[in-house]
Amino acid sequence: MEHHFGQDAAPASGSFDKTRVLNVKPLRTLVPVFPSPSNPASSSAPQGGAPFVCVSPSGPFPSGVAPFYPFFISPESQRLSEQNAQTPTGQRVPATPAAPISTAVPINSFRTPTGATNGDVGTSRRSTRSRGQVAQEDGYSNAVIEEVEADATTVTKRSKRKLQNKIKGPQSVGSGDVDPDAVAADILKSLNPLVFNVLNQPEGSRDSVAYTLMIYEVMRRKLGQIEDSNRAANAVAKRPDLRAGAIMMNKGIRTNSKKHIGLVSGVEIGDIFFFRFELCLVGLHSPSMAGIDYIGTKTSQEEEPLAVSIVSSGGYEDDVEDGDLLIYSGQGGVNRDKGASDQKLERGNLALDNSAHRGNEVRVIRGLKDLYHPTGKVYVYDGLYKIQDSWVDKSKSGFNVFKYKLGRLPGQPPAYMIWKSIQQWTEKSAPRAGVILPDLTSGAEKVPVCLVNDVDAEKGPAYFTYLPNLKNLRPTAPLESSIGCSCVGGCQPNNSNCPCVQKNGGYLPYSSASLIADLKSVIYECGPSCQCPPNCRNRVSQSGLKFRLEVYKTKNKGWALRSWDAIRAGSFICEYAGEVIDSARVEEELGGDNLDDYIFDSTRIYQQLEVFPDDTEAPKIPSPLYISAINEGNVARFMNHSCSPNVLWRPVIHENKNFSDLHIAFYAIRHIPPMMELTFDYGTVLPLKAGHRKKKCLCESVKCRGYFC
DNA sequence: TATCTTCAGCTGTAT
DNA sequence: ACAGCTGAAGATAAA
Missing domain, CATH: 2.30.280.10 (SRA-YDG)
Structure with a gap:
């Protein structure tokens, strides 16, 4: 770390003159390279025809483009979901029979019929194709799939014996008692078959490591969630981490299983x-x-x-x-x-x-x-x-x-040393180099957000007012009529009478560690009309920032966001704060000079991050939501785009007397080590609206699509 | 195949 | 903090 900001450039705290940065233009990953629609085909693209959108999950992939996430959805499905999302009444529009069938196999095809019925797109295939057929037709055959198909409870004799002992045990009662192995089999069946192609490579890779960890995460959280809701108040907690791990081992969902001395391919120092x-x-x-x-x-x-x-x-x-x-x-x-x-x-x-x-x-x-x-x-x-x-x-x-x-x-590369440095900054035994402002939020958040530049002389991003939450929030009609809960001591995972639990499909959406349990298209949190306290487990996104974040200057992407603290996959990071505006305002802003950089647009199309198997559709929003963070906003406005993001967003609805307070919350996709940039997928506008520009993407990911807009 | 060893991870209880 | 409890893999011993 250079110290050229050490003495003279960093002003004493509290004496920062904001006028000095008043006219600095924001510089982010967003560099317009083409004036609006340069390619007529892309402006009216009837389906995922634009070169940078989505490729079929079944390939072929252009060089440098391959799926990074273990779950995928076809472009058509995305479009349908997107249309559904925009239905003003909030009613879901069923896929019409005339809708084009994708050459891609919708992920729903692999869902067991008994599963929850979210995601109606691609129904025709789901109901008619068995897994075996898919394996033949699409060439997805491999040992793992066949094992899963052959017998959901295929395990070694030893583990089988142990599992049976557990089932016979005194405490596996509960109304919705579920066999963990069956749950695991369901999860594995819901995976995109391409995942197994990656996992079956003898040598580990970044992808195989990422997939393995994601599957483990899904499995562990799901088992924990089920156990949580079934367990009696004083029963001993089972170990979802061990149970999920054992299942993964038995199914062979692992990488680098051959021990060797030295580095492990696909695992990076600092992970x-x-x-x-x-x-x-x-x-x-x-x-x-x-x-x-x-x-x-x-x-x-x-x-x-x-x-x-x-x-x-x-x-x-x-x-x-x-x-x-x-x-x-x-x-x-x-x-x-x-x-x-x-x-x-x-x-x-x-x-x-x-x-x-x-x-x-x-x-x-x-x-x-x-x-x-x-x-x-x-x-x-x-x-x-x-x-x-x-x-x-x-x-x-x-x-x-x-x-x-x-x-x-x-x-x-440094790994543990980064932790040591942060510890020193925390204890003030060593200063953080290049600090411009110790707290960008001026106390508006519970934790300070540092403003740092240790790469050049720029004194800060363009002036804006820090706003920790949404402004002009307008309650909208909910997807389903509902009432607030009366859980005085906070909502409990095993209380099936709690309306907030019910709205989330029978489970609390957050684990005891406040991690999102599985990624639904909408998360229903408790709200103003609920009687539960502010520390209720179902109000995770309402307590503001938790991690010590830092807005910092990058070498070539302008300002960006990262964290001093390690962030566990599934953690809530922040919401997108700013001013809620209508679509007319959006058009207005787009006519301006590139000001759309700070507009959150829920109607964009996102390359689905199908990390969690329950989520086979796009985020579902009762009505389109546009948030402008141009003049007022929080840390979220500094998050850059990446085609391999480590953060995603989900709509969060706060219960408010039969209306919905709609928020956008960001969650970690993977474990994020400290000081790693936080990024999310900005999505794509289709069709391109007038005034919209394609931006060259600087995410430097091997999966980079090249552009976004 | 059974036993043994092991720097886990909870959860509840006492400070 | 601390104690108590249940764990699963892999090496090793036994059969």
């Missing part, structure tokens, strides 16, 4: 995880609990065991951590029943010893406390280390403990 099973499933660290992973233990060969990876979670005493150095304690010497004892030079300890002698690389995953879930941990993949030294130490209780000193190999 973060929130469960040990995630490390396991992507091939970073196989043991589900143990801290040392090693290979070469086959007794037939005389090969000595060698260490592959370690997880440093601070579980053993005397761990000293310092940036690129790590003192790691060996395993053993702790027994639940027998108490403490000397560690032995066997298993992982022996493997580490051998690796030390050979000078082998060892992957290091650092487990840190998760600020937002004090009982949980964040795992940071910190790349390759070498063991520099080892010795035997005495534990506090006087027993022998093996110690290993590991040093990080040079030349690797």
Whole structure:
């Protein structure tokens, strides 16, 4: 980090002169490259004909364009959903028989018939094609699919036995008791078959890692949600993380399953995880609990065991951590029943010893406390280390403990160091370089939002007024008439009488960790007419910013948004604040000089981020919503476009006496490490409206569509 | 095939 | 913070 802003450029807090940045033009990823419609075909494109929109999920893909998300929807389906969304009455328009059938297979085709009936598009295929037929016709055959098809409960004998024991157990009662394996099978069937093509590659890739983690996330959250709603008040919590992980292992939904020393393809240094099973499933660290992973233990060969990876979670005493150095304690010497004892030079300890002698690389995953879930941990993949030294130490209780000193190999991108830096900024033991404003919001948010420029001399983005929420909010007629809840202590997941639970399909939309449980096309939160308190689990998007965000200057994309805190997939990040305007105003603004950069337009068409299987249609909005953040807005106005975004939006409806307060909320698609830019897909206007310009996309993703508009 | 080992992750209870 | 509880994979021992 350069320090050229250190002393002179950063003004004392509170003395910032806003007039100095008054006339700075916003510079974002939005660079108009073509005047409006340069291509007549695209302006009237009857279907997804524009080159930059969507490709069929079944391919072929132009070079550089491939689906990144495990769930897809055809362009026609998107268009239909989009029409549905714009129906003023809020009634869904069924797909007419005359509607063109896509060559793409709608994701709904793979839905089990008993499933919830959202997404009416593509019905004709869904009901008539079995999975087996699809596999034949479209060439989607592969081992995983066949296994899923053959038997939903195909598991190893061992796991089957265990599952049966669980089913017989005393506590699996509940009105809607669901078999986890059946749920898992449903989820797997709802996946885009292309996912399996990626997963079946012997070598892991960025995509296979991303898919694996997303499927795990979906499975874990769904099982947790079901368990949550069925569990009696004082029952012991099951472990959806373990259950989901076991199912994934049994079905072979994993990548890099062959252990090896060194980097893991598709996993990048700096990647973060929130469960040990995630490390396991992507091939970073196989043991589900143990801290040392090693290979070469086959007794037939005389090969000595060698260490592959370690997880440093601070579980053993005397761990000293310092940036690129790590003192790691060996395993053993702790027994639940027998108490403490000397560690032995066997298993992982022996493997580490051998690796030390050979000078082998060892992957290091650092487990840190998760600020937002004090009982949980964040795992940071910190790349390759070498063991520099080892010795035997005495534990506090006087027993022998093996110690290993590991040093990080040079030349690797920073990972854990970023966490250390942020910690120093937090503790004020080191200043954040290039700070222009310590709090852009002037206290309007609960947490400060830093304004930073450590790349050039620009003093800030164009002037605007910070507004934390929506202005001119007009209640609109809801999709369904409804009433507020009367859950005095907050809505409970197992209260099927709560109208807010009912509106969300019988489940609370958020997990106990406030993560979005599965991505519905609309999220119904409690609102002004509900009697539940502000901290109700169903008001997640109403409590303002939670993460410490930072607006910062990029090298080539203008200003952007990122977070000091790690963000778990499914976390609420912020809403799109600004002034609600009507379509006439939108046209007006479009006639202006590129001011549409800060208009949120719900009627745009989005390349579907079908991350969650329950979501097979576009976001469903009772009426079109336009929000202008040109003059007033919040952090959301700084989020840039990307064709491989890590954030998505969903409409959130707050219950308000038979009317709806409509908001746009942003959620993390994946786990987002600190200081990584937050981006979402701006979507596409079809047909192109007069005055609209195509913009060249600078997202630099390998999946980049090239343009957006 | 059964047993053993293991730096998990909850949830509830006492500070 | 802390304790108590249940876990699943993979190595290893036993059969």
